[in-house]
Amino acid sequence: MNSVNSTQLQPELTKLGIRLRRLRHQRNWTLEALAKQTGISEAYLSRLEGGERQPSLSILFTLAGAYNVAISSLFEPEQTAESCVIVRAANAVIQEGQGLLYTPLSSGNRFTSLHPMRVTVTANRQGDHLYQHEGEEWLYVLTGQLQLTIEDEEYFLQPGDAAHFDGRTPHRLSSVGGSDVEIILVACAPPHPLRGSHS
Amino acid sequence: MNSVNSTQLQPELTKLGIRLRRLRHQRNWTLEALAKQTGISEAYLSRLEGGERQPSLSILFTLAGAYNVAISSLFEPEQTAESCVIVRAANAVIQEGQGLLYTPLSSGNRFTSLHPMRVTVTANRQGDHLYQHEGEEWLYVLTGQLQLTIEDEEYFLQPGDAAHFDGRTPHRLSSVGGSDVEIILVACAPPHPLRGSHS
């Protein structure tokens, strides 16, 4: 009665194995070389890379050390190595949400982490809602005067000013001075954002 | 003769335990509740959080599932929850490197992932060097005309255009049209960059 496999385990093990093997091949190492370096037997390494064994953390730490990568990187979703996405000012697609005007500055999900956009905070809009999300956020004021509220702190930003803050602390944007504010906003989301929490 | 502990294991286990406990407390869950939900015994959970046991991957996957977080996040360095960093245009600190002029737009390392900067590509500079680094890169042209070379592809960007690419593919910036180019550049580095590889 092991209800363990809510996230099916085997495919994850296979993926892990593949990543490990790729790391090794990238370095042109043989199983023997790796075994000698880490003190782990060739046989076991082979089984790991085949996804036939479930490595203990100590093994994972050792391997991550040998490859000089973070353990977490062994579990991160594959980077789609799409080379480049260009978004032209001419083709801007403006979206509306919560009284703000958005223009995504990258076509979405080919890259995982960065989510850049151009945002227009319309004049006299009073930001009612406090935003809160995983990851970091950074913004840069192009034109206008921005009022940035972080939790209970207030900042006033001029064109050329930048702000960098933790997305988890409640924040809000509004314009001051009676004219629209144009900003560049870049969010950086972790690979697997925490969605609505608890039961 | 287990040469496993190159990266000392025990402290990592402790850290992991602390993270797990924090996740549980954040949700106001009791060991019993978590045990019931996951099918893992309270006793064992307690030991895990105390760092006294080395969880198997299947256990980790189950827990990550219960908390709805990525497994990798269990191994990532603590996010320093510093709330906000403001950089004023007035206080810009200009640095020079490789023929480019940099202005960091966030004061460094309090946040891990995002590294925003304003870059001036001086006129007629010929980007000789091809850059290559971990993580993603995104840029936005403020003024001037930029020539962006990604591997063997060439792109010409006008003010307002944006580009998003994988930092690992070799890339280079240069100016065209005989005038300086001002851009916003945001790099997104993974927590633990791969430093110089292999032996």
Place this chain on the structure above:
DNA sequence: AAGATAATTTGCCTAGCGGTCAATTTTTTC
């Protein structure tokens, strides 16, 4: 093509640790 050598995989085994139950201790509540 066939030896020879390097590289990986597989059969088989077991020590040790992951994981549980039940009892004990600590913390909270009223």
Place this chain on the structure above:
DNA sequence: GAAAAAATTGACCGCTAGGCAAATTATCTT
């Protein structure tokens, strides 16, 4: 204070992580 809830610990077992050595497959050499 007692009583209930939450967390920890002792003692134990089964399973599997991981090693050894033989077998297989891939890579050279000539």
